[in-house]
Each structure stands twice: as structure tokens, then as C-alpha cells.
Amino acid sequence: MTQQLDYLKETPSQTAGPYVHIGLAPGAAGFDIYRQELGWDIAGPNAKGERIRVEGVVIDGMGSPIKDVMLETWQANSEGLYAHPEHAGEVEDGFRGWGRVITDFDTGEWGFDTVKPGPVKLPDGKVSAPHISLWIVARGINVGLQTRLYFEDEAEANAADPVINLIEWEKRRQTLIARKTERDGKTVYRFEIKLQGPDETVFFDI
Amino acid sequence: MKPGPYYQWDRRLHPPAKTPDYKTSVSRSPQYSLISLETSINEMTGPRFGHNDIDPLDNDLLGNYAKPGESPIGERIILHGRVLDENAKPIPNTLVEIWQANAGGRYRHKKDTYLAPIDPNFGGCGRTLTDENGYYYFRTVKPGAYPWRNWVNDWRPAHIHMSIFGSAFAQRLITQCYFEGDPLIPRCPIVQTIPDPDAIEQLTAKLDYNGTIPLDTIAYKFDIVLRGRRSTLFENRLEGN
Numbered sequence: 001m002t003q004q005l006d007y008l009k010e011t012p013s014q015t016a017g018p019y020v021h022i023g024l025a026p027g028a029a030g031f032d033i034y035r036q037e038l039g040w041d042i043a044g045p046n047a048k049g050e051r052i053r054v055e056g057v058v059i060d061g062m063g064s065p066i067k068d069v070m071l072e073t074w075q076a077n078s079e080g081l082y083a084h085p086e087h088a089g090e091v092e093d094g095f096r097g098w099g100r101v102i103t104d105f106d107t108g109e110w111g112f113d114t115v116k117p118g119p120v121k122l123p124d125g126k127v128s129a130p131h132i133s134l135w136i137v138a139r140g141i142n143v144g145l146q147t148r149l150y151f152e153d154e155a156e157a158n159a160a161d162p163v164i165n166l167i168e169w170e171k172r173r174q175t176l177i178a179r180k181t182e183r184d185g186k187t188v189y190r191f192e193i194k195l196q197g198p199d200e201t202v203f204f205d206i
Numbered sequence: 207m208k209p210g211p212y213y214q215w216d217r218r219l220h221p222p223a224k225t226p227d228y229k230t231s232v233s234r235s236p237q238y239s240l241i242s243l244e245t246s247i248n249e250m251t252g253p254r255f256g257h258n259d260i261d262p263l264d265n266d267l268l269g270n271y272a273k274p275g276e277s278p279i280g281e282r283i284i285l286h287g288r289v290l291d292e293n294a295k296p297i298p299n300t301l302v303e304i305w306q307a308n309a310g311g312r313y314r315h316k317k318d319t320y321l322a323p324i325d326p327n328f329g330g331c332g333r334t335l336t337d338e339n340g341y342y343y344f345r346t347v348k349p350g351a352y353p354w355r356n357w358v359n360d361w362r363p364a365h366i367h368m369s370i371f372g373s374a375f376a377q378r379l380i381t382q383c384y385f386e387g388d389p390l391i392p393r394c395p396i397v398q399t400i401p402d403p404d405a406i407e408q409l410t411a412k413l414d415y416n417g418t419i420p421l422d423t424i425a426y427k428f429d430i431v432l433r434g435r436r437s438t439l440f441e442n443r444l445e446g447n
Contacts, residue, residue, distance in 0.1 A: 023305025140230030
């Protein structure tokens with residue numbers, strides 16, 4: 001008899017569906033139920049570093065903005081530290097580094113306020129360029145899509161980033177770079193996510 | 207031994223991106239391959255939640271939206287189970303969130319126009335943290351089936367949407383829990399996006415007669431398994447970054 005390995009099997013993913021807001025952003029579904037919804041304040045009031053806004057749309061294979069997307073964001077603080085016990089170092093009180101963002105039902109626009117993350121030192125001596133990890137779910141997406149947002153004004157760090165350099169096609173690397181603009185004196189980064197087509201955003205299996 | 211990188215996703219257990227019988231997936235599925243990364247500190251970390259974030263009643267859908275002294279209409283159920291990883295290790299203090307339609311298959315969402323009525327005492331969402339053994343439970347009503355515009359006569363099986371964080375952003379998962387014996391399960395194009403019949407079986411909550419409260423509430427058991435992780439066996443070896 002062959003000996004069996006005793007690993008369990010993962011629970012398979014299913015789409016979040018069109019009514020994801022009921023569970024994860026009930027105010028947007030149209031009702032008030034929780035004392036506080038989670039994920040609206042990413043950096044907290046005490047975070048050091050540059051305050052920025054990040055905005056964009058998610059475009060489907062027909063070129064249309066998707067209006068029922070939920071994104072989650074995960075990032076380090078301005079010193080490149082994650083709010084997690086496996087990453088040594090203290091983050092500012094109230095800094096969670098995680099956010100939950102939904103698109104506008106009419107326009108498909110999404111956006112969030114945060115601080116610009118710092119570069120992250122990796123144990124092998126390499127450095128991750130400043131980036132925000134994004135996880136995208138929606139009706140029609142069977143497994144959440146993972147991508148990363150990098151910053152246009154970090155060209156030198158981006159050129160040395162170990163993940164960007166894993167992408168064989170230089171043209172595709174550009175899909176991960178958010179474009180810097182300014183509005184009312186505030187720095188805004190624009191990041192359009194294209195789910196499908198010739199200029200499709202790079203998605204990762206992490 | 208220190209915990210190390212996560213095992214790779216078993217992409218053959220999960221649905222592929224493009225599943226044409228589920229029509230919306232056709233224009234929302236990437237056509238290029240995913241770029242594979244070894245998990246680094248960027249994804250071996252993830253958000254953590256505590257009891258300050260949520261209220262004790264948040265896991266009770268029979269009570270969290272009902273007027274005082276009233277209760278939603280429908281089959282009263284307990285949905286409970288454990289969150290484990292592939293090594294069968296419990297994942298404690300992790301956030302589990304659920305949402306669902308009411309007993310008639312109607313969602314409390316401004317975009318749902320199905321003619322079945324809203325239940326004034328039912329919101330349809332709940333959340334909880336697993337305990338130190340990875341255990342969670344909710345009280346709710348069993349949701350009804352509902353029609354959706356895919357093929358002209360498609361009906362979703364009764365289901366509860368579930369969102370689970372795990373210990374790291376690399377484990378983030380949203381799925382749906384179905385109910386044992388529902389004849390709509392094999393007909394559903396969303397269920398059938400999953401190619402492996404055993405994996406579909408794993409999404410089916412089992413009637414748990416021992417968990418039932420006599421004269422009060424029926425129980426269903428639903429365990430969730432997230433990716434496991436390697437142990438770093440040798441201290442002098444570079445970790446997986």
C-alpha cells in the first residue's frame with residue numbers, strides 16, 4: 001500500500017458576485033448595520049510620510065469600466081514596514097496598511113487616500129521598490145486577481161525591483177506604473193487596470 | 207522551526223479565469239498567463255483584526271438587523287466550522303465575513319430588483335473572528351435560491367458568500383458555501399466553474415445533526431482550508447525571499 005500524505009486541500013475560490021457590498025461595504029449596498037465598516041482608513045492619523053491619493057478604473061475586455069469591483073490594498077508604511085508581527089519594527093499607532101475600496105456604481109471610478117509606502121528591504125539583501133499590492137474581486141472574476149501598483153516618480157527603484165524584473169516583456173512592466181498628477185496641491189496617482197486585451201495589466205500568482 | 211513561504215496555490219483546484227458558461231467571466235478574464243512569484247515578506251504579511259474592530263452581535267444575523275422582539279422569517283440555522291491551513295493547522299483570530307440573500311432569495315442591495323420581498327428584520331451580513339482553535343460560528347436563516355440573468359432560466363443554489371483573510375495577504379480568499387443535497391448545485395454555471403468534483407463537494411456545508419439545538423436551530427458544518435506554508439528547517443538557509 002502506498003502511504004498517503006495528510007495535507008488538506010484548499011477551499012476553492014468562487015466569484016464575489018455583484019452584491020459583494022452587502023457583506024464588505026453594506027453602506028454602499030444601501031443599509032447601515034455595523035458600528036464601523038472596515039478598511040476605509042488605510043494609514044491612520046499618525047502615519048509619517050507623504051499623503052497621497054490613488055485613483056483609477058478597472059476596464060474589461062470590451063473597454064468598459066467595471067462598476068461592481070471591490071479592491072483591497074496592502075502596503076508598508078513610509079519606512080517600508082508592514083503592520084504584521086512577522087515584519088520586525090514598529091509602525092505608527094493606527095497604521096494598518098490595509099484598505100477596502102469600491103467603485104462608483106455610475107462611473108466605475110475608485111480612489112483612496114493613504115501615505116506613499118517606502119521601499120521594503122528583503123532578507124536576501126534586495127529591495128522592493130515602493131508599491132501597493134492590490135487584490136481585485138468582482139462579478140465575473142472567479143479567483144481574486146493580484147497585482148502591484150508602482151510609482152512613476154520612483155524610476156530608479158523600479159528599475160532595480162526584483163518583481164518588475166521578473167516580467168520578461170518590458171512593455172508589460174509599464175502596466176504596473178501609476179502616473180503622477182496633481183490636484184488642488186495634492187499628489188494624485190492614476191492607475192488604470194485592464195483585465196483583458198493587448199495592454200492587459202500584469203497579474204501575479206503570489 | 208520558523209514558518210516560511212506559502213505553498214503555491216493549487217490552480218487546478220480553483221476555477222480558471224475564463225469559464226464561458228458563466229458569461230460575465232468572458233470579458234473579465236485575463237488572457238495572458240499570471241506571473242508566478244515566490245512569496246516574499248510583501249505577501250507573507252497581511253492585515254490583522256481584533257475585538258475592537260467588530261461587535262459581539264456581528265455574527266448573529268438573526269439579531270443584528272431585527273427590531274427588538276422580532277426575528278427574520280426563514281429556517282433558523284447555525285453555520286459553523288474551522289479555518290485551517292493545508293497542514294491542518296488551525297488559523298486563529300482571523301476575520302471571517304459572510305453575506306447572503308434572505309429566505310426568499312432577495313438581497314438587501316439597491317441593485318437587486320428580484321420580486322421576492324425584502325425581510326424587514328434581515329440585513330444579510332455578518333462577521334466574526336476565529337477563536338484560538340480556528341473555530342467560527344454564525345446564526346442566520348437559510349438563504350433561498352434566486353434567478354439571475356445568465357442563461358434565461360438560471361437559478362443560483364442556496365448559498366452564503368464567505369470572505370476569509372488568513373494570516374497573510376497571500377491567503378486572501380472569497381468563496382461560496384452551498385448546502386448538502388441541493389439539486390441546483392450540479393446545474394449552476396458558477397459552481398461548475400470548478401473543474402474538480404471533489405473540490406465542489408468541499409464547498410458543500412454538511413447537515414450537522416450533533417450541532418443542532420433541539421427545538422431551536424438546525425446546524426450546518428463548513429470547514430475552510432487556506433494555503434499552508436513550509437517550515438524553514440535549517441536556520442542557515444536563506445528564507446524564500
